[in-house]
Amino acid sequence: MSELIYKSAAQLSESLAKKEVSAREVTQAHLDQIAKVDKAVQAFLFVDTEGALAQADQVDAARAKGENLGPLAGVPLALKDILAQEGIPTTCGSKILAGWRPPYSATVVKKLRAAGVVILGKTNMDEFAMGSSTENSAFGTTQNPWDLKRIPGGSGGGSAAALAAFEAPLAIGSDTGGSIRQPAALTGTVGVKPTYGGVSRYGVVAFSSSLDQVGPCARTVLDTALLHEVIAGHDDYDATSINAPTPPVVAAAKRADVKGMKIGVIKELSGDGYESGVSERFEESLEILRSQGATIEMVSCPNFDYGLAAYYLIAPSEASSNLARFDAMRYGLRVGDDGSRSAEEVMSMTRAAGFGREVKRRIILGTYALSAGYYDAYYGSAQKVRTLITQDFAKAFSSVDVLVSPTTPTVAFPIGEKSNDPVAMYLSDVATIPVNLAGVAAMSLPAGLSEGLPVGFQIIAPAMKDDRLYQVGAALERELAAKWGGVLTTKAPKLISAAGA
Amino acid sequence: MSRISNEEVARIAQLARLDLSANEIAELAGEMEAILGAVARVQEAAKSDVVPTSHPLALVNVTRPDVVRPGLTPANALSGAPASEDDRFRVPQILGEEA
Incomplete structure (x- = not known):
């Protein structure tokens, strides 16, 4: 049954619907993989073995009765530990919440359960989602399955590593400045930050409320779209939730056609500071999109240079x-x-006693920036930059359908390399941050390898045009997978046992 | 960027209800200077005619029908409390009275 872990959610969905395999078998195969490799990867903070099998049995029973089930019924998922799940430990990577079992579930968790998705457990993250490496977790660092001595990105490094280690075909992340897209890039997986307000945040531990957004993660663009459709939509428990239909993301992933589309390359998110291997994979992907019938043009967003400063x-x-x-x-x-x-x-x-170093650092920084005498110079100025960045996006989207850039300036760096230099660590998010400041939608998907490590390609779409991410992403993925003989994670090292722990 | 003194960090920590050690305060004072030095450049771009943005989504007066729906029971609400008494959260003294 170990072959089951290498299948996509879409493939599992088909086999489950045809009753070629049961939800229990699929769930057990992934629990076995977690038992086998998670000592080395440390993607999970909590594995809910009994609960997952019980959920799987419920799906199997419903299917046996002929009930009408959604496409992801019986497919397992790894949940970032920032989401409350009733009765299940929820720590947000912090000692201050160690042992807390929420008395209620996040709306996203309720939607997953209603869709029959099997929640395997909670994944590791930087404390309160503050970080780019999972090194700020109070419960240890997650290792990158591509090289266990390197970070998997952050804050959602646990969710991304779980996908790359074949511990789950689906995962949930949250993205405040890149916490879905940067780990996706560094682990060769796919992650989407939906339009701000597109997915409910009820029951999600708040970090930065004007930036936070929950989103789907998987190993393929179509799987990400299937999950996006399950979790998105209006929620009257969240006052920032958009009351409009979810963009047709699954249909767009299936269409996978860029003919006639205009794609803008963001001038400010390339060149200096971007590793040559990253730039090369990015250029190759552009060439593929051009060969598929898209028009590529350079676009300037001059105020993006201030994005990192405004974000911090x-x-x-x-x-x-x-x-x-x-x-x-x-x-x-x-x-x-x-x-x-x-x-x-x-x-x-x-x-x-309960907060770690980075959290204390940011509380002090934030309290200082908001305090009397400094508010206008810091917080006020940052809010003005936010307006300028939003205007840059609006201008760019008046001439192109989507914008693209490398997701990160570098591939995954060694554990410990930046943990004592906060400013260097913050630079990991330079290309992902403008998206959050403007509330638009973005995806990272694999563009190939640089010296054996994954490189991410970022696609950005206007607010509520999330479907364009999937349309472009699926077209690029199809051509790259044809070249590689499968999506990038099929090339990931097969972690046979706990070796390397 | 002027030097941020240990006293200033201590004052901010008190506002933020963080009981930091002297070592932590000294370390943070140095880090604040580096970080603020890197982020202060927002001031170059923030001209007076630019309107600030607080939020990317301009929703106003979001309401829902005022109907009763189930909430947490007292036992549920207290299930994670560090201390409780008589169906209430028990908190330390708040007015500085004698214990």
Whole structure:
């Protein structure tokens, strides 16, 4: 049954519908793979073996009764630990939430369950999604399945590594500045940040509320689209949720046609600072799109140069406010409550003990940027940059259908290389951040390898035109897979056992 | 970029309810200077005629019908509490009274 783990969600869906295989068999095959390789990869923080098998049995029983099931019923999924799942440990990668079992589920979790998707467990991440490597997790670093000495990207490194290690065919991520797309790029997988407001955030631990967006991850463009369709849509539990139909993402992935499309290459997201292997794979992908009938032109977005700076003011500012909810009163850690200390002292001691270095760094940075006397110079200026970046996108999209760039300037770097240099680490997200600032939609998909490590190709579409990501992405993927003899992850090292742990 | 003093970081930490050690404060003071030095360039682009953007999606007055729907039971709501008493969250003293 080990062959089951190498199948796409779409292939599993077909075999399940024809009853060639049961949801229990599919789920067990993935649980076996987790048992075999996760000591080395450390993608999961919690594996819900019993719960997953029970969900699979429910799907099998429903199918036996002839019930009408959705396309992903019985297909397993890895859930980023930023989403609340009732009764299942939810830590967000932080000690302050260790042991917490939420009394309710996120809307996305409810939608997955309703679609019959089998949730295998919770994946590792940088604490409160603050990071680009998973090294900021309070529970250890996830290893990149392509090279276990390297980071898998972050914050959603656990979800991306689970896909590349064939521990799950589907995963959920969240993307505030690139936390879905950067790990996808570094692990040779596909990840989409939907339009801001396209997927409910109810039950998702908030990092930076004007930037956060939940999205789908998988190994193929079509699988990502199938998952996108399940999780997207309006939710009246989320006041920032868009009340409009979800763009036709699955149909677009199946159409996979770029003939006559205009594709803009973002001048500011190339050249200096981008590794030559990354630039070469990017250029080859452009050539493929051109040969498929797309028109390629250069587009300038001059204010993107200020994107990183604006992001590292806006995100910490909003985080410093959002993380005020961790006050040691209603849930999570409490330290120093000995009867003599005040609530304020207990709060300060708990937060000092429960938050890691990067989280403290960003709370201090954000509190500073919002404090009296500095607000206009920092937070206010960053908000103006946000307007300029949004205007750059609007101008670009008036002449092209989608924009493209490399997803990241480099391939996966060695564990430890940047962990003591916050500014160097922040540069990992230079190409993904403008998308979040403007709230538009973007995908990263594999463009090939550079010295044996995956390179990501980023596609950006206007708000609520998420379908264009899939239309372009699937066309590129088809041509690249034909060249490689399968999608990129088929070339990933087969992790036979826990070797390398 | 002027030097950010340890005292300033300590004051910010107090506002943020973070009981940081002297070592952490000294370390953060140095890091803040490096990070603020890198991000202060937003000021170059932020001309006075640019309108600030707080949010990418201009939704206003989002409401839903005011109907009763099930919420958490007291037992559920208290299930993750560090301490509870009589169906309530128990918190440390809040007014500085004698314990």
